[in-house]
Amino acid sequence: MKNLTYLIVILSFVACASLDLQKRRFLDSTSHDDSPPDWVKEAKITWESKEKVFIRATHSVKGNERINGCFDLAKLDSKENILSEISNEVKGSIDNAQQSISEDAEVVLGKVRASEFHGRILGLRFTDQYFERYLIGEIERIDCHTLSEIKRTDYDRIKKEVIDRVVAADPKIKEAITKKQIEFFGSGINPELIKQE
Numbered sequence: 001m002k003n004l005t006y007l008i009v010i011l012s013f014v015a016c017a018s019l020d021l022q023k024r025r026f027l028d029s030t031s032h033d034d035s036p037p038d039w040v041k042e043a044k045i046t047w048e049s050k051e052k053v054f055i056r057a058t059h060s061v062k063g064n065e066r067i068n069g070c071f072d073l074a075k076l077d078s079k080e081n082i083l084s085e086i087s088n089e090v091k092g093s094i095d096n097a098q099q100s101i102s103e104d105a106e107v108v109l110g111k112v113r114a115s116e117f118h119g120r121i122l123g124l125r126f127t128d129q130y131f132e133r134y135l136i137g138e139i140e141r142i143d144c145h146t147l148s149e150i151k152r153t154d155y156d157r158i159k160k161e162v163i164d165r166v167v168a169a170d171p172k173i174k175e176a177i178t179k180k181q182i183e184f185f186g187s188g189i190n191p192e193l194i195k196q197e
Helices: 002-021 067-096 103-113 152-169 171-178
Strands: 024-029 046-049 052-062 125-136 139-151
Touching: 046 067, 052 067, 052 152, 067 103, 067 125, 067 139, 067 152, 103 152, 139 152, 152 171
Parallel strands: none
Antiparallel strands: 024 125, 046 052, 052 139, 125 139
8 A cells, every 4th residue: 555655656746747848938939028919819810800800820830940931831821811711701601591502612612711712812911920939848839920900891802702713613602692692791792793704
């Protein structure tokens, strides 16, 4: 019994020591202290305020990699986040209208989600960036955070371009929009705005 007690105590010390090694230890940041801006702590990836859509992105790299490259990757993640958000909105609107979507249209939305959009994201501005360097055990990491914004009108313009591509792939969607069975924007989309074939 005594040996079992010693074993439990030793295992407890070993477990505590290994947990302590896995703890995140701050090394450096943009502000040189461990207090990131509020937007970095924001739980949402996208949110809207004052007719603008804000997009937060984070990318992590090894501690010996360049911070500028890390920020470039975070900016690409921002673009992917906004396209994924738009794709999910379009798919949600189609699903809510209880419309089936063709395989071709599903492929188009999948490409948008996977950032294979090949369209321009006009109006997207990167307004802030922040990095944190830290250790987890003996491994050094860098997290790069970017904040970008886009006017709601520019966001809707990109959304319309995605809708045009879905409509080109699935004519039934165009018919449902024309009959106002699907609303992609607050008051519905003007059928004349859909690209003619």
